[in-house]
Amino acid sequence: MKYTEKLRNSGLRPTKQRLQICEVLFNTDKTFHFTINELEQKIKKQTNNKISLATVYNTVHAFEKKGYLKQIPINSSETYFDTNVTDHHHFYDLKEEKLIDLENSDVGPINILKKINGKKIKSVEVLVKLED
Amino acid sequence: MKYTEKLRNSGLRPTKQRLQICEVLFNTDKTFHFTINELEQKIKKQTNNKISLATVYNTVHAFEKKGYLKQIPINSSETYFDTNVTDHHHFYDLKEEKLIDLENSDVGPINILKKINGKKIKSVEVLVKLED
DNA sequence: ACACTTTTTTAGAATCATTATAAACTACAA
DNA sequence: TTGTAGTTTATAATGATTCTAAAAAAGTGT
Missing domain, CATH: 3.30.1490 (Dna Ligase; domain 1)
Structure with missing residues (x-):
């Protein structure tokens, strides 16, 4: 599977939910900025499938720790991430x-x-x- | 009074509490970084006087808006400010x-x-x- | 000094992003 | 398969920040 390695590298098993999150995050040429809530909405739209917030938080944080995502240092009530x-x-x-x-x-x-x-x-x- | 002008410039009247906040923030040669909670503790220690959190938030934000304090863009659960x-x-x-x-x-x-x-x-x- | 209006302070409630929890579910190896 | 260790989920808990409304203080005119 396309994103299995990325997940394994991040210490995560390739589950259905995590692969869907990967699709939204990485299956595009353009990089983008997002908050957790924006990402959750995007997933719901693109996959017609609701993934619980907790799962989104966990997965995004694992990717961030591993360097597949970056946090953008900015003073905002919500945390911004970058796929670039x-x-x-x-x-x-x-x-x-x-x-x-x-x-x-x-x-x-x-x-x-x-x-x-x-x-x-x-x-x-x-x-x-x-x-x- | 020493800090009256700073307060007036920020659209605030010089009250006892605000002047005490000014003392802690500005009556020192060294600049420093702080969170709202750290500032509240420091005020309590330095002045033996508890100022409510709401007042500290209001005053710090007014100073920030006016440029007497700076927010430091950093991803942390608490907001950091700088007197420099x-x-x-x-x-x-x-x-x-x-x-x-x-x-x-x-x-x-x-x-x-x-x-x-x-x-x-x-x-x-x-x-x-x-x-x- | 006094009466009256406006601003400020305060404790506590409300809000909102994030994290923790615990029960049901799933991956995966033996 | 079957067991177990990892995962998902809804919901609760947490914690920083903002809001609220009543009491206190400051400002204003007399």
Whole structure:
């Protein structure tokens, strides 16, 4: 099965529900941003099948831990995830509360000069807030 | 009074509680990060006076809106604020769940090349996640 | 100082995203 | 198969934040 490996890598068995979540998340050329609730709605529409919120939370978190999804650091009541796990950044339109991708080439290289003893950099994320 | 102007600018009258919040937030050379709950505890310790959570939320939000405090975009169950409102960035130590300031000079200049029609950049924030 | 209006504070209730629970269900290996 | 360990689900619990309404304080005019 197409997504079995991704699931196994994340420590999850390939169940019907999880494969459906994979279809919605990964069976597309375009990457996208989502909240858990948006994802649940999308699944319901695309598969005519309701998957319980708990399952969606569990699966998304397992993928996030493994690096198949990224959390987008932003102050919002809901947590935003991104299926684009390459190194890239975001605009956040404050008025419309919408995220827009910033390609890596749209932001000059970022050089972190400070070092912290015994720690290594896991990620560098830039959030550019937009107003009118 | 020392903080009256700051409060008036934020659309708030200088009451006893708000002045106490100001003391804790601004009467120090060092800037610091805090959550609402941490701030409430700090107030109780420093002033021997309990201020209700609702008042702390209101005041902090008014200051944030006016730019006397900054929200730090980070995925955490609690919202983090910063009394350092200058343009600067953060390390986030994932294991210890601790924020560390990154001086602006520790990060090379950041050049946002993409433009969005009719929108202007309000802020550019870099979050560097650290792991062991 | 007093009466009167407006703003503020407060404790507790309401809300909402997320996490935990426990019973029914399913995958998978022996 | 059959057993067991993992999974799904609805629902309850949790916890941060926001709302509410009544009491307290501040501001205003006399």
